[in-house]
Structure formats: structure tokens, C-alpha cells
Amino acid sequence: MASTINADDGVVSGSAGVKTSADNSGVLELQSNGTTQFTLGSSSVVINEAGADVDFRVESDTNTHALFVQGSDGYVGVGTNAPSYPFHVVGSGDTVAAVTGGATSVAALNLGNSTNLADGGIRYDNNTDALIFRANNGEKARIDSAGNLGLGVTPSAWSLGKAIEVNNPGNSIFGVAASQLTITQNAYFNSAYKYGSSAEASRYDQAAGQHIWFTAPSGTANNNITFTQAMTLDASGNLTVAGDLIAGSTAGGGKIYINSATGFSPRLQEATNAMAFYTANTERARITSGGDFCVGQTSSGVANTGASLVSNGRLRVTTDDTEPMEVNRKTSDGKLIIFYQDTVEEGNVSVSGSAVSYNGGNLSRWSQTTDNTRIELLKGTVMSNLDQMAVWINPETGEPYPNEQLNCMKVSDVEGDVNVAGVFVNWDNDDDVFANDMNVAMTGDLIIRIAQGVTVQRGDLLMSAGDGTAKPQGDDIIRSKTIAKVTSNHVTCTYDDGSYCVPCVLMAC
Numbered sequence: 347m348a349s350t351i352n353a354d355d356g357v358v359s360g361s362a363g364v365k366t367s368a369d370n371s372g373v374l375e376l377q378s379n380g381t382t383q384f385t386l387g388s389s390s391v392v393i394n395e396a397g398a399d400v401d402f403r404v405e406s407d408t409n410t411h412a413l414f415v416q417g418s419d420g421y422v423g424v425g426t427n428a429p430s431y432p433f434h435v436v437g438s439g440d441t442v443a444a445v446t447g448g449a450t451s452v453a454a455l456n457l458g459n460s461t462n463l464a465d466g467g468i469r470y471d472n473n474t475d476a477l478i479f480r481a482n483n484g485e486k487a488r489i490d491s492a493g494n495l496g497l498g499v500t501p502s503a504w505s506l507g508k509a510i511e512v513n514n515p516g517n518s519i520f521g522v523a524a525s526q527l528t529i530t531q532n533a534y535f536n537s538a539y540k541y542g543s544s545a546e547a548s549r550y551d552q553a554a555g556q557h558i559w560f561t562a563p564s565g566t567a568n569n570n571i572t573f574t575q576a577m578t579l580d581a582s583g584n585l586t587v588a589g590d591l592i593a594g595s596t597a598g599g600g601k602i603y604i605n606s607a608t609g610f611s612p613r614l615q616e617a618t619n620a621m622a623f624y625t626a627n628t629e630r631a632r633i634t635s636g637g638d639f640c641v642g643q644t645s646s647g648v649a650n651t652g653a654s655l656v657s658n659g660r661l662r663v664t665t666d667d668t669e670p671m672e673v674n675r676k677t678s679d680g681k682l683i684i685f686y687q688d689t690v691e692e693g694n695v696s697v698s699g700s701a702v703s704y705n706g707g708n709l710s711r712w713s714q715t716t717d718n719t720r721i722e723l724l725k726g727t728v729m730s731n732l733d734q735m736a737v738w739i740n741p742e743t744g745e746p747y748p749n750e751q752l753n754c755m756k757v758s759d760v761e762g763d764v765n766v767a768g769v770f771v772n773w774d775n776d777d778d779v780f781a782n783d784m785n786v787a788m789t790g791d792l793i794i795r796i797a798q799g800v801t802v803q804r805g806d807l808l809m810s811a812g813d814g815t816a817k818p819q820g821d822d823i824i825r826s827k828t829i830a831k832v833t834s835n836h837v838t839c840t841y842d843d844g845s846y847c848v849p850c851v852l853m854a855c
Contacts (some may be wrong), residue, residue, distance in 0.1 A: 376607060403427065480749050527554035535564075539571040540594065547571050555581030708790025708852060712736070712769060712783045713755045720782050723757070725839075726795035726847040727770040727814040728829060729786050730758035741779055755786060762810035764826040768855045769794050788855045794830050798844030806832045815845055 394400050399417045406412035411427040423429030425436040426565045444528055466481045475491035487497050494501035527785055532547040533539050541547055544567055560573035578586045638645070642652030665672040674699060682708050685696040685707070693706030714736040734754040737826040738747045755767050767786055769804045773781040796802055797815040808816040809827045813829035816829055830850040840846040
């Protein structure tokens, strides 16, 4: 049935049609099935005024849904008749959607409740050519005209590549080309590296497979920085450190771990002021707080099984049931051990075939005087055995140390003394505990003291003269009184009393 319009009273006849106002107010309504679908008033245009589930679309030359309003939920689609979001744009080409401002105005996308981007939004400022991101009523990020990104700060106009600046000029991240990444603290680059403030600065570079760390002392804001390369991890995995390598803190200690096939095992560990060395999670050696280097023991001492090189140069070796020391010379005969005094070689142990020789030395033993005091003695003085045994007291327990064979001695005062013990070498000056021990040579190479006016010849057998000196025996038969044989007429030293010393070979006294 066709609809007609009565211009006098503005009533639509039929179920659909057009209605105009009878009072000439300019209102035009389109109705369908008795429901107003479109109202064109003097101040507004309303589509689907009744709120029915009716879609609305605007067509363009080639697009049947250039603008589409979905009646069921009010979603708006541009280029689509099935919008999935409140505002859904579908298009092609370089620009899908654009918001454009004037030459000096701002183009903005408001994401908050305020029309001035107070709550949150994105805007492009034509005045500065900057893209600005706002949240919680404040600017949070900005991309400037050079492409630098500032997070919480307006980025500086650096001259090297594109950069990210974080929080303040003292904390910056630089992305420099495709071959290098640089991170700086309290530093930025503007023709040269410069201080952000007067504090210390640091820099990290990653380039050509290397990781490089730089440091710099405090300086002046905006002045040039001179960085020092402090540490480098090269492309082969080698770590080079310019200064000290410190792990952990002095209070809690620290460890340096070296990767192993079974995981991370501690190799160097700082604890109680000592450096310990580990393999397979077991301590093998350590440097003590006193500087002793110990292997197989945690402290140096003859009672502890293991070996130690004491900081004063002493070597200590202790084993439970095996040889404390092994010396091997391969390929040729020669010296096995060399003995020095004040850098001068005084003797050695050598090997020739299957024979081992002890060269330039003698066998000696420790002894004491009867009252364990020092007396005036000259090197080479002839000594005599006594029945009294020497006594050494343990300073910790107050008990005497075991002694089965070392007896006391006196200066030989009997001519042809058959109790000759050897000749005096020196007093023990190596410690303060047993300071009155005397070293007496028994067999081997040494010098022997001859009284003034007594002449000896190379090859003479010597006996005690009864005054601490020796004299020729008178025959060439080795007897119980024989103490030595002269090996050279060379006088090695002369004492104030006129006595002198010559080289000799001591017999088994």
C-alpha cells in the first residue's frame, strides 16, 4: 500500500512514509512500521531514534560500507560491515587512518576522559615535530624530531645515532648503528662523551663480539669525559681486568666460580682472610692470612700432613707413610740439590750413575754445655764428649723432648784425647727457644784450629793438643785419638790468640 503525506496535518498514512511538521518547524521524519528511523530537525539529525536493532551504513563509490554502524552494539566500522571493536578501521595503502592538525596545531588521540589529554593520550606536536605520550596527567615519553626517545624526560639532541634517554641526563642508553650498543651512566654523547652531572661516569660497549666496560672519575657537568677501559670480555671468551678482581664483600666473603663439565665448582674462595683453591668442590690448597701457601693442609706446620711454602721462604713437607720428597734428574748425571749461603754455592748433592755424592759438607750433631750456657768458642775448636745427656724442654708442656743419643760436650783439655767429639761449628741463632745449642761437626769437610807456632802439613793426621786446638799425631796410623787429616796447607783464618785454621777431613769422631 502506498503512503501519502497530508501537508496540512503532517500525518503519515500507511505503515511507512515521510512525515513533515504541520507547524513549519522544519522537522522531517522517516518512519517504518510505525517506528521513527530518521529525524531531521532544525538542530540535529537522528538515525534509529527508536533504538532498534537496525544497522546504518554509508556507501562510497566502490565501498558499500565506507561507514557502518552496527545496530546490535553500536560498534562503528570504517571499511568493514562487521566491526569487532567500538571503533574498527579496515583499509589498505600506506595510511589507514590519520588525524591531521594545522601547521602550528596539535594532532591528538585522546585515550582518557579529558578533552585536553590530561588523563592519557598520544599527540603529535607540529611546533616541535615531536610525538608525545601522556599518562596520569603528565608526559611520560617523547620521540623528538631526530628520533631520540626520552622516557620520563625530554631527550637531549645528541649528534651520534639515535638514542634512548632514561629518567635524567645521567642515565642514557645509546643504540649506535647496527654494529655497536653503548650504555652509559652519567654520560651522554654530543661530539664527545660528556658528564651529565659532577658524579662518576661509566660506559658499556658491545661491539665486534666484545663486551667492554669503561670507568671515569667524577667531573664537571657537560665537560668531556676521559674513560678508562677497565674490563674486556673478547670474542674468544677471554676476560681481561685492568684493576683488582674482587668477588663478594669484605663482610660476607666471596667466591669466583669457573664453569666445569659437572656444573659450577668453586675454584677460588675468600674466607677468614685466606684464599682457598678448590677442585670437584674439595679444597686442595690455600694461601693463609699470613701468606703461607699450603697444599693438602689448611695451615702450615710439621704436624700437618701436606706441604707448605712458608712466607719466610721455608719449605715444610709432612707425609703419613711415604717419602716426603722425591728428586729426579733425567737424561744426565749432575747436581740434584744445591746449597747456598748468601748467594754463594757452598755444597751440593750430585748423582753419577748409581752413586749419590754429598759434596762440600759434613755430618754434625747438636750438643750443649753442661749448664746449657754459651761459652767463648772459635770455629774449628776441638771438642770432647761427656756422659751427661743434652736436655731440650718443650716450651708448651714443660716436659723434655725425647733424646736417646745427643750428649753434652766440653772443650777438649787432654792431649791425645780419645773422647774427641769433633770440632765446633757455630751456635744456634735460628730461634729464641733453644739459643744455647752448639753445632759440632763429626765427619766430612771442615776447618780445624791449630795453635800458634804449630806447623802442619797436608796429609798429617791430627789429634787433640789438650787446649781446644789440634796438632800432628806423630804417625800415620788412624787411632781412637785421631780426629782429622789435613787436606791443604792453606790458612783459612787466623784468630786473635794467634791460632789459625786449615782445611781437613774429619774422621768419624
